Amino acid sequence: MNNLRSSLIKARIGNRSLAANSSIVGVTSRVGGVRLSIMQNRAYTSDRPRKGGAGGLKLLTLLGLGGAAGYYYNSTQSFKTKTAPVTETETKSKTAPAAKTEKKNIDYQKVYNDIAEMLDEDPEYDDGSYGPVLFRLAWHCSGTYDKETQTGGSNGATMRFKPEATHSANNGLAIARDLLEKIHQKYPEISYGDLWTLAGVCAVQELGGPTIPWRAGRQDALEASQCTPDGRLPDATKKEDHARDVFHRMGINDREIVALMGGHTLGRCHLDRSGFDGPWQEAPTFFSNEYYKALANRTWIKKNLESGQWQWVDKDNTVVMMLPIELSMYNDKGFKKYYDLYAKDQDVFFKDFAAAFKKLIELGVPFTGDEKVYEFKRTTE
Ligand code: HEM
Numbered sequence: 530m531n532n533l534r535s536s537l538i539k540a541r542i543g544n545r546s547l548a549a550n551s552s553i554v555g556v557t558s559r560v561g562g563v564r565l566s567i568m569q570n571r572a573y574t575s576d577r578p579r580k581g582g583a584g585g586l587k588l589l590t591l592l593g594l595g596g597a598a599g600y601y602y603n604s605t606q607s608f609k610t611k612t613a614p615v616t617e618t619e620t621k622s623k624t625a626p627a628a629k630t631e632k633k634n635i636d637y638q639k640v641y642n643d644i645a646e647m648l649d650e651d652p653e654y655d656d657g658s659y660g661p662v663l664f665r666l667a668w669h670c671s672g673t674y675d676k677e678t679q680t681g682g683s684n685g686a687t688m689r690f691k692p693e694a695t696h697s698a699n700n701g702l703a704i705a706r707d708l709l710e711k712i713h714q715k716y717p718e719i720s721y722g723d724l725w726t727l728a729g730v731c732a733v734q735e736l737g738g739p740t741i742p743w744r745a746g747r748q749d750a751l752e753a754s755q756c757t758p759d760g761r762l763p764d765a766t767k768k769e770d771h772a773r774d775v776f777h778r779m780g781i782n783d784r785e786i787v788a789l790m791g792g793h794t795l796g797r798c799h800l801d802r803s804g805f806d807g808p809w810q811e812a813p814t815f816f817s818n819e820y821y822k823a824l825a826n827r828t829w830i831k832k833n834l835e836s837g838q839w840q841w842v843d844k845d846n847t848v849v850m851m852l853p854i855e856l857s858m859y860n861d862k863g864f865k866k867y868y869d870l871y872a873k874d875q876d877v878f879f880k881d882f883a884a885a886f887k888k889l890i891e892l893g894v895p896f897t898g899d900e901k902v903y904e905f906k907r908t909t910e
Pocket of ligand 1: 796803804
């Protein structure tokens with residue numbers, strides 16, 4: 530994003546804030562080369578500033594941004610797509626798969642840059658960034674992998690087809706798929722699996738996370754029959770043994786599970802998508818170890834939701850939440866040591882997360898072994 534566009538967006542955000550007089554505001558800016566927006570509940574932050582980490586008040590103070598730029602916090606905001614869904618209502622893809630031996634001449638860094646440019650194009654979407662929903666698409670297209678049958682995973686990008694697109698775990702991900710369709714139109718040679726995983730890497734890096742090495746090689750499935758059955762992704766209402774079953778099925782071990790759960794430092798739950806509501810901490814567009822700190826340092830109380838579900842909320846800032854399964858996982862002896870490690874040491878978390886996420890998005894991909902490994906340059910570098 531160039532400076533002109535950036536300042537235009539800020540000005541617009543500022544105007545909305547003045548007109549809105551909202552009690553919960555966010556700011557979007559670039560800090561130290563990171564695209565950042567911070568959700569801040571004023572009532573909460575003035576009551577009890579967070580200790581350490583990337584908490585909203587501390588960051589706001591550090592950045593000297595004050596409340597000058599703000600926007601509504603609206604958890605049920607809906608997204609209207611401008612592009613038609615790709616093939617999800619169909620059972621066959623119009624796009625031909627790449628032949629395995631085909632040499633593609635794609636400038637993946639350019640693809641990365643175009644996705645990065647798109648991340649904060651709509652300051653009114655959620656917390657001001659499409660990063661979290663793109664990141665979630667990368668995880669959900671990969672997390673269906675089953676090491677026994679060697680089915681699922683990011684190879685195939687089968688979420689383009691109706692059965693998988695309509696699995697309830699994937700609610701809301703049409704937003705991400707539609708956004709990336711615009712990129713695919715510009716680079717029609719890229720496979721959807723490569724595009725979706727590259728977008729996940731881009732979101733993490735641009736929102737302040739670690740560099741994640743990435744390589745191309747996923748081939749698009751042609752038929753809905755290659756979709757995985759519903760139920761392969763984790764269910765938030767269950768307990769730690771379910772998390773183990775799901776991730777061990779992919780070949781992901783306990784330490785990697787906990788590292789990947791740190792992905793919840795980004796984004797939020799949406800009542801109309803999952804029946805849960807709210808972000809996991811106050812800076813949901815800033816990748817950090819704040820998720821682990823929140824689990825370790827806050828007091829969690831149960832809250833019943835209008836969806837009929839319940840979730841944990843921070844006693845001192847009830848817009849911040851944890852899913853039922855997350856406290857069960859945190860309280861598991863085998864997992865806890867890693868949660869505590871990552872809460873204490875962000876560098877170790879970043880290193881472990883990068884390795885585990887690379888592994889996740891490569892599960893089941895038929896690499897030949899001679900693929901180039903990309904380490905994408907951040908657009909802010
Ligand atoms: C036990 C494992 C997990 C469960 C039960 C779970 C469940 C959920 C649920 C219920 C939501 C809310 C969806 C919505 O309402 O929009 C969500 C959002 C999200 N999840 Fe997970 N998740 C798990 C693991 C992961 C992992 C491993 C990652 C990444 C590596 C991840 C990344 C995300 C992101 C970024 C969002 C926010 C999306 C947005 O803001 O639109 N999750 N997850």
